[in-house]
Structures are given as structure tokens and as C-alpha cells.
Amino acid sequence: DAKTTQPTSMDCAEGRAANLPCNHSTISGNEYVYWYRQIHSQGPQYIIHGLKNNETNEMASLIITEDRKSSTLILPHATLRDTAVYYCIVRLPSNDMRFGAGTRLTVKP
Amino acid sequence: GAVVSQHPSWVICKSGTSVKIECRSLDFQATTMFWYRQFPKQSLMLMATSNEGSKATYEQGVEKDKFLINHASLTLSTLTVTSAHPEDSSFYICSAQGLDVVPGELFFGEGSRLTVL
Numbered sequence: 001d002a003k004t005t006q007p008t009s010m011d012c013a014e015g016r017a018a019n020l021p022c023n024h025s026t027i028s029g030n031e032y033v034y035w036y037r038q039i040h041s042q043g044p045q046y047i048i049h050g051l052k053n054n055e056t057n058e059m060a061s062l063i064i065t066e067d068r069k070s071s072t073l074i075l076p077h078a079t080l081r082d083t084a085v086y087y088c089i090v091r092l093p094s095n096d097m098r099f100g101a102g103t104r105l106t107v108k109p
Numbered sequence: 110g111a112v113v114s115q116h117p118s119w120v121i122c123k124s125g126t127s128v129k130i131e132c133r134s135l136d137f138q139a140t141t142m143f144w145y146r147q148f149p150k151q152s153l154m155l156m157a158t159s160n161e162g163s164k165a166t167y168e169q170g171v172e173k174d175k176f177l178i179n180h181a182s183l184t185l186s187t188l189t190v191t192s193a194h195p196e197d198s199s200f201y202i203c204s205a206q207g208l209d210v211v212p213g214e215l216f217f218g219e220g221s222r223l224t225v226l
Contacts, residue, residue: 043202
């Protein structure tokens with residue numbers, strides 16, 4: 001599976017959009033981009049995933065660049081409850097899921 | 110989404126005893142389950158992968174005789190920490206993927222916090 005690079009930490013003001021970047025320059029053609037988050041002392045929570053096209057669901061939007069070497073997770077209106085560690089993972093659906101360090105997002109009032 | 114439940118959510122035990130953690134898929138058949146360990150302020154580390162009815166595959170550095178994994182049915186996998194020691198204290202998390210759910214999507218349990226005294 002391709003390796004990902006994420007910023008260690010980010011801050012965001014409550015009510016504003018949170019944009020979390022992820023670099024995955026070695027991604028292969030069949031690998032998907034998955035985003036999960038982990039709130040303190042809980043199991044990871046699925047957010048969204050995509051292959052080539054941008055995706056949107058009730059939680060977030062995923063923007064994947066045309067060359068697929070990077071992506072951005074967008075939380076449109078961040079709340080205090082969105083404070084968590086966000087993990088960007090690139091993998092084939094048939095493979096296991098391995099976590100990097102992720103980005104610690106802190107939403108501030 | 111599909112639900113994965115872990116039990117117990119926390120456990121305290123004495124050094125030298127064994128502890129069993131259960132992971133259940135409540136509304137889907139889990140063909141594959143994964144076990145992770147997470148130390149404070151660190152990321153999740155994959156310990157092993159188990160497919161229903163077969164032996165688990167352990168990651169390098171994970172002792173298979175210490176961390177016994179059983180995946181006897183499509184809805185249940187267990188992790189037994191044998192002869193636990195204080196250094197085994199950690200947050201253990203399972204995840205599952207399987208039939209009748211989005212291919213490749215993993216569903217995670219709530220985690221089980223083990224403290225060995």
C-alpha cells in the first residue's frame with residue numbers, strides 16, 4: 001500500500017471549514033483513499049473514501065487531485081465534536097488497513 | 110453502517126493472568142477481522158489478521174503464543190492475552206470487513222483498554 005504524509009496537527013475555528021491535506025504520491029491505480037478519525041479513547045470512525053472522483057457524504061467531502069497524488073478532506077462546518085485525530089490511508093480494498101500518525105485536528109471556539 | 114462490538118470495554122488484571130477480549134460483528138458476516146494495539150499518544154499498530162476458520166497471520170514482532178486469536182465463526186473473533194504483564198497494558202481495537210457490506214470498508218469496535226497491574 002502507498003505511504004501517506006499528513007501534517008502533525010491543525011487548528012480550526014468552530015463553524016469554519018476544516019481542510020485536511022494528505023499526500024500520497026506513490027499511490028497505484030487501484031488503490032483507494034480512505035479517511036478515518038479517532039476521537040480520544042474510542043475506535044476509529046469511518047468518514048469517507050474515494051478512488052478518482054470527488055466524493056461527498058453527510059460528514060465530509062473528499063477532493064482528490066487529478067493525478068491522485070494528494071487529497072483533501074473537508075469538514076464544511078467544524079464543531080467542537082470534530083476534534084480528533086484524522087487518518088488518511090491508501091490501500092487496496094482487499095488489503096489490511098495500516099495507520100500512519102494522522103493529523104490531530106483541534107476545533108477551537 | 111455496520112456495527113462491531115468489543116467486550117469488555119476495559120479490564121484490569123493481575124500480572125501473570127490471561128485476559129480474553131471479544132469482537133463481534135452484530136449485523137454482518139465478518140470474513141476477516143483485524144486486531145490492533147494502541148499505546149498512549151501513538152497510532153494504531155496492526156497485530157494480526159484473522160480469516161474465519163483459519164489461523165491468524167501475525168505481524169512481525171507480535172508473539173503468536175502470547176496473543177492468541179481465534180476466529181471460529183463469521184461473527185466472533187477473540188484475542189487472548191496470555192500471562193499478561195504490565196507492558197501489555199494498552200488499548201486493543203478490532204475491526205472487521207465482510208459480506209453484505211461495502212467492499213473494503215472496515216468497521217471498528219469501540220476498543221478495549223487493558224491495564225495489567
